[in-house]
Amino acid sequence: MQRNPQIETLAIHAGQGADPATGAVITPIYQTSTYAQAEVGVTKGFDYSRTANPTRLALEKCLAALESALAGQPAYGLAFSSGMAATDTLLRLIKPGEHVLASNDVYGGTFRLFERVLKEYGLEFSYTDISDPTRVEASLRPETRLVWIETPTNPLLKIADIAEISRRVKARSTNILIAVDNTFASPFLQQPLALGADFVIHSTTKYLSGHSDVIGGAIIVREKSLYERLKFLQNAIGAVPGPMDCWLTLRGIKTLAVRMERHSANAASLANYLIQHSAVENVIYPGLENHQGHAVAKKQMRLYGGMISLILKGGEKAARKMVETTRLFTLAESLGGVESLIEVPAAMTHASVSGSALEVPAGLVRLSVGIENVDDLLADLDQALRGL
Numbered sequence: 001m002q003r004n005p006q007i008e009t010l011a012i013h014a015g016q017g018a019d020p021a022t023g024a025v026i027t028p029i030y031q032t033s034t035y036a037q038a039e040v041g042v043t044k045g046f047d048y049s050r051t052a053n054p055t056r057l058a059l060e061k062c063l064a065a066l067e068s069a070l071a072g073q074p075a076y077g078l079a080f081s082s083g084m085a086a087t088d089t090l091l092r093l094i095k096p097g098e099h100v101l102a103s104n105d106v107y108g109g110t111f112r113l114f115e116r117v118l119k120e121y122g123l124e125f126s127y128t129d130i131s132d133p134t135r136v137e138a139s140l141r142p143e144t145r146l147v148w149i150e151t152p153t154n155p156l157l158k159i160a161d162i163a164e165i166s167r168r169v170k171a172r173s174t175n176i177l178i179a180v181d182n183t184f185a186s187p188f189l190q191q192p193l194a195l196g197a198d199f200v201i202h203s204t205t206k207y208l209s210g211h212s213d214v215i216g217g218a219i220i221v222r223e224k225s226l227y228e229r230l231k232f233l234q235n236a237i238g239a240v241p242g243p244m245d246c247w248l249t250l251r252g253i254k255t256l257a258v259r260m261e262r263h264s265a266n267a268a269s270l271a272n273y274l275i276q277h278s279a280v281e282n283v284i285y286p287g288l289e290n291h292q293g294h295a296v297a298k299k300q301m302r303l304y305g306g307m308i309s310l311i312l313k314g315g316e317k318a319a320r321k322m323v324e325t326t327r328l329f330t331l332a333e334s335l336g337g338v339e340s341l342i343e344v345p346a347a348m349t350h351a352s353v354s355g356s357a358l359e360v361p362a363g364l365v366r367l368s369v370g371i372e373n374v375d376d377l378l379a380d381l382d383q384a385l386r387g388l
């Protein structure tokens with residue numbers, strides 16, 4: 001019986017048949033900048049690696065397959081040297097005088113790119129609480145060209161209803177494009193293209209590659225004409241990843257499904273433990289029923305992911321002490337790797353937005369829950385909280 005492969009299968013096989021030249025089961029690292037031509041202009045589909053490279057092409061096809069697994073129609077993938085490079089390239093679709101509406105809890109690096117780089121070129125930006133679709137709709141302007149959604153957000157883990165926002169925005173104007181930064185969920189947990197978005201962007205640095213050993217980014221796009229423009233921009237701007245980085249990302253993606261299941265299960269256990277702890281004021285995790293966006297998360301996500309934020313009763317001082325006392329949870333920025341990390345966003349990942357509308361509470365602690373044994377992780381948090 002013929003059936004469409006599901007995402008667990010696509011993660012391992014999509015874009016990656018046996019190598020036609022040698023039969024190698026794993027896509028080789030085509031570490032080359034250029035390609036021999038049989039005659040002038042006669043190639044095997046590759047002429048220069050900024051334009052296209054076979055290892056990168058395998059990654060681009062795999063990412064497109066994952067993000068379109070539920071949409072029922074194909075999509076197109078483009079890989080970049082970082083998540084920020086992907087975002088910057090996508091924003092080249094927007095012209096001076098046009099307006100971009102974004103989440104007021106957007107990733108700090110995205111905020112910095114919008115406010116301190118792209119504004120100088122005449123693009124207009126404004127920010128709103130995208131967990132409220134009514135406010136998103138009310139914030140649209142005649143010149144709005146792009147709505148930039150992040151869900152769950154970083155580090156407050158707010159949830160935006162992608163289908164509801166897409167419906168309202170497209171009812172206003174089909175000219176307004178919708179991009180979703182799907183870094184925190186990964187396509188295993190959430191597929192925005194199936195919910196009405198035009199683009200997905202990723203920092204593949206995080207869950208997709210999953211091992212904290214590579215920086216990368218991606219755009220996945222539904223419409224062929226938009227893909228062709230973005231493909232032109234990818235080559236024209238040139239922020240492409242090298243073949244080794246593409247190979248590492250492909251290798252990471254093979255285990256995406258099992259990793260996301262374990263990340264989510266571990267995080268759910270830790271959230272339930274933390275919420276009843278006497279040193280903890282509040283736990284923010286979309287899987288908890290007290291989370292403001294729980295109902296929407298339940299509707300649009302398969303599981304709730306590996307990120308938890310918490311506020312300690314002892315405030316900033318306790319937060320700093322906790323992150324310096326854990327042993328298994330490493331004090332570090334970034335997220336989405338197999339190892340557990342802990343940080344204080346206000347002083348670390350979100351230091352660049354202090355004093356702005358995006359400032360986060362000083363006493364907030366963010367956990368990126370890894371796939372270690374959950375009781376080992378519990379014991380580590382327990383000993384760190386006991387010291388407060």
Ligand SMILES: *Cc1c(COP(=O)(O)O)cnc(C)c1O
Nearest residue numbers: 082083084107181183203205216
């Ligand atoms: C890390 C991150 C980015 C930026 O990606 P880089 O790979 O670091 O350039 C963008 N969005 C979110 C949500 C992120 O976590």
